[in-house]
Amino acid sequence: MTDKQTRLLDAALELFANDGYNATSTSKVAKAAGVSEGLIFRHFGNKRGLLDALMAEAERKLATVLAPVLFATDPEATIGKAVELPFAIDPGEYDFWRLQYKLKWEKGYHHPQKMKPLLDKLCWAFSELGYSHPEQEAQLLSQVLEAIATEILRAGNPEEWRPYRTFLRWKYLG
């Protein structure tokens, strides 16, 4: 991985995340990276290859973010860590995560069910805590957390959601 390759990836991430994949031209990416346009196709084959290289990191990063929840041992800690998730995202990686959400709606990119492990763990936690509908409770909390994350990524305003975080902790952990 040469210097210019990483500069291409950095530029592509920023532009894809902010303007969208389809709306970003390869010439823009090359110009932003300070590199010739042809280099994109030498190193990544085509425009989509550039996106794929970016997404290859996704699974690893998601696993890192979800780890505190998935490796929690008791149900209360599981839910507590889950509530922290939207606030645990490194602001330096907002571009990366915003790209994930944007791709949900971009053409020709099928969105896999990456949140299943989180859902399963939450289901276990609610079950342990005696909730009568653990599956649906897990679904609900997961939806709420994803909604918060989406808003934070779109507006970049994690501080505005702090009171809501407190509310969720009170609601679920007393």
Add this chain to the structure above:
Amino acid sequence: MTDKQTRLLDAALELFANDGYNATSTSKVAKAAGVSEGLIFRHFGNKRGLLDALMAEAERKLATVLAPVLFATDPEATIGKAVELPFAIDPGEYDFWRLQYKLKWEKGYHHPQKMKPLLDKLCWAFSELGYSHPEQEAQLLSQVLEAIATEILRAGNPEEWRPYRTFLRWKYLG
């Protein structure tokens, strides 16, 4: 509003909703409408004018959908009608609503806070029912409903969410 104008709007709605605004060319819209491309610019000025004409209906349609909630007189009915919202969308209008959500992520289209009236009404309902954090409860339910709607619009599978609807009714209305 001539026949060919409505055919242009119909074609534009379907293509914009499925492929995205930026990813849809004016020539495709014209071809799908069975009409010459220049007609778009004669009637709507430019490509964006086509989108704006589509969005002009948005407020009216949203008001129609939200009416059962906003005009409910007691808090239980308010929440009950709110839970029905994602399932009350006419499948013939999925394209229209999917376009709304897609635009959230498309460049250069600022997303206004159209859900405020719903949020306020839910806040009132939770307050009436003695919830200690009505504002956050309203926020939470609103997020959940929007998440359901988003999924139904993306996958077109309202039936899969019926059990979840039952759960929400049980959770909020006993």
Add this chain to the structure above:
DNA sequence: CAATTTTAAGTGATTGCTTACTTATTTTTT
């Protein structure tokens, strides 16, 4: 070790094609 060959990285001009949009002309309506 130095000369030679091979491989990889990088460039930028150019490709055929698509884009949003315009202009001139024809058809339809009143």
Add this chain to the structure above:
DNA sequence: AAAAAATAAGTAAGCAATCACTTAAAATTG
């Protein structure tokens, strides 16, 4: 026949991708 609606044939700019080519770094040889 005048006005409006619609078309067909454009335009210039932008697109992803390819091209012949240069430079730099390894690898192979004598």
